[in-house]
Amino acid sequence: xxxxxFIDLSGVLYIGKQIIPGAVAAIAKARENQLQLRxxxxxxxNTRAQILIDLNKLGFSVSEQELFxxxxxxxxxxxxxxxxxxxxxxxxxxxxxxxxxxxxPNAVIIGDxxxxxxxxxLNRAFQLCQQxxxxxxxxxxxxxxxxxxxxxxxxxxxxxxxxxxxxxxxxLGKPSRDFFLQVLGSTNLQADQVLMIGxxxxxxxxxxxxxxxxxxxxxxxxxxxxxxxxxxxxxxxADSIVEAVDYALSETRKI
Amino acid sequence: xxxxxFIDLSGVLYIGKQIIPGAVAAIAKARENQLQLRxxxxxxxNTRAQILIDLNKLGFSVSEQELFxxxxxxxxxxxxxxxxxxxxxxxxxxxxxxxxxxxxPNAVIIGDxxxxxxxxxLNRAFQLCQQxxxxxxxxxxxxxxxxxxxxxxxxxxxxxxxxxxxxxxxxLGKPSRDFFLQVLGSTNLQADQVLMIGxxxxxxxxxxxxxxxxxxxxxxxxxxxxxxxxxxxxxxxADSIVEAVDYALSETRKI
Numbered sequence: 001x002x003x004x005x006f007i008d009l010s011g012v013l014y015i016g017k018q019i020i021p022g023a024v025a026a027i028a029k030a031r032e033n034q035l036q037l038r039x040x041x042x043x044x045x046n047t048r049a050q051i052l053i054d055l056n057k058l059g060f061s062v063s064e065q066e067l068f069x070x071x072x073x074x075x076x077x078x079x080x081x082x083x084x085x086x087x088x089x090x091x092x093x094x095x096x097x098x099x100x101x102x103x104x105p106n107a108v109i110i111g112d113x114x115x116x117x118x119x120x121x122l123n124r125a126f127q128l129c130q131q132x133x134x135x136x137x138x139x140x141x142x143x144x145x146x147x148x149x150x151x152x153x154x155x156x157x158x159x160x161x162x163x164x165x166x167x168x169x170x171x172l173g174k175p176s177r178d179f180f181l182q183v184l185g186s187t188n189l190q191a192d193q194v195l196m197i198g199x200x201x202x203x204x205x206x207x208x209x210x211x212x213x214x215x216x217x218x219x220x221x222x223x224x225x226x227x228x229x230x231x232x233x234x235x236x237x238a239d240s241i242v243e244a245v246d247y248a249l250s251e252t253r254k255i
Numbered sequence: 256x257x258x259x260x261f262i263d264l265s266g267v268l269y270i271g272k273q274i275i276p277g278a279v280a281a282i283a284k285a286r287e288n289q290l291q292l293r294x295x296x297x298x299x300x301n302t303r304a305q306i307l308i309d310l311n312k313l314g315f316s317v318s319e320q321e322l323f324x325x326x327x328x329x330x331x332x333x334x335x336x337x338x339x340x341x342x343x344x345x346x347x348x349x350x351x352x353x354x355x356x357x358x359x360p361n362a363v364i365i366g367d368x369x370x371x372x373x374x375x376x377l378n379r380a381f382q383l384c385q386q387x388x389x390x391x392x393x394x395x396x397x398x399x400x401x402x403x404x405x406x407x408x409x410x411x412x413x414x415x416x417x418x419x420x421x422x423x424x425x426x427l428g429k430p431s432r433d434f435f436l437q438v439l440g441s442t443n444l445q446a447d448q449v450l451m452i453g454x455x456x457x458x459x460x461x462x463x464x465x466x467x468x469x470x471x472x473x474x475x476x477x478x479x480x481x482x483x484x485x486x487x488x489x490x491x492x493a494d495s496i497v498e499a500v501d502y503a504l505s506e507t508r509k510i
Contacts, residue, residue, distance in 0.1 A: 152381050159414050
């Protein structure tokens with residue numbers, strides 16, 4: 001029986017500044033029906049504080065305890081290991097890493113760095129990894145949608161450095177099993193009591209299923225026709241968050 | 256019995272403008288002993304004509320018929336298929352593709368584009384591939400050495416676009432089996448009569464072995480300690496091109 005929803009943000013609740021029709025009401029309906037909610041995002045273009053402000057501006061009342069972001073998970077990992085990261089991340093979130101020593105780096109972290117993905121900075125990341133520095137990825141997403149365009153996310157650049165330096169990245173955020181289990185730990189539930197709702201067949205749905213959760217792919221955001229067939233484990237599909245919440249509620253009423 | 260040598264250029268005969276000690280004499284010795292020579296390079300920073308001029312300046316007398324470059328192979332492929340490429344290649348070799356229509360591109364070609372590997376141009380390459388354009392790679396090399404530094408080659412960027420667009424690149428140049436067989440076709444020999452000498456364990460040695468040739472890894476250029484153990488098929492190793500040629504000559508005398 002479903003007792004919680006893990007919900008991706010961009011492409012599921014909104015695209016850019018546009019709310020997905022019915023999303024605010026759907027989230028409210030899920031709350032009214034006692035579903036626990038967690039919002040899980042690999043977004044690495046905004047700080048956690050800014051994401052909360054934006055969500056509330058859009059009409060979603062989300063508390064700090066309900067929001068899990070990949071950059072925060074990555075920061076915690078680096079801090080625990082006392083590593084000095086070379087940060088290939090978006091200027092907007094550099095402040096979230098500013099408490100870490102970044103001179104003489106001995107680790108590399110790659111997020112959605114946008115224009116910072118240039119030859120010189122990618123070479124620096126590669127050279128450090130080639131010398132043995134661990135490679136961290138903020139998510140492993142292939143692309144995202146912005147202003148109607150598909151744009152490269154961090155995943156392909158992580159893949160590039162992995163290949164060049166013959167290494168394997170540690171992924172913080174979706175689709176990492178550890179990340180899903182960390183979010184699950186904030187509930188008192190079993191994995192199979194949770195439905196992950198997302199628009200990324202790999203990062204959201206396949207990742208959640210690998211962690212033991214259920215998955216529901218929505219046909220909004222970056223969804224492209226045929227995405228549902230790209231993975232073999234069984235999962236739900238829904239036209240949007242509205243239909244996904246209705247499905248979840250129908251499941252909670254089954255027993 | 257070995258009857259021909261396929262020889263990689265950068266890292267094997269020279270590094271930058273520095274000749275590998277003994278390389279000129281080693282090549283001359285191979286010629287005197289009737290070994291057929293082919294020079295095979297993925298270098299995508301110079302036109303074929305410029306490479307010939309540079310080789311001859313360094314003291315290696317190499318004829319046009321002996322030199323096989325990946326960009327020329329890629330150009331021939333695009334021309335045969337009548338495709339309009341979006342070229343992510345080095346400014347130095349753009350002239351080699353200038354006879355191809357490049358407006359409204361329906362193919363993507365990625366070489367060692369250096370500073371052209373930037374977020375906007377990589378996005379364009381990705382978007383075209385996402386829409387179904389074939390992806391061509393000039394080689395699949397992971398990195399190369401320049402002025403003492405290891406720098407990213409085309410391979411990692413090809414890998415990035417393959418991952419983002421869920422596609423598989425067609426590789427022109429090493430380690431493509433077709434490329435080795437094309438060079439082999441210019442001799443009258445069987446694959447097992449040829450030794451490939453290179454400093455790239457994957458691109459040169461593994462690629463050659465997959466095409467049925469023998470391989471000899473030299474410990475110059477981009478070679479890093481332990482590289483010989485990165486692939487399973489058996490191959491020779493040599494301190495440099497000098498020792499590699501001596502090994503080849505000893506093999507030609509065996510029968």
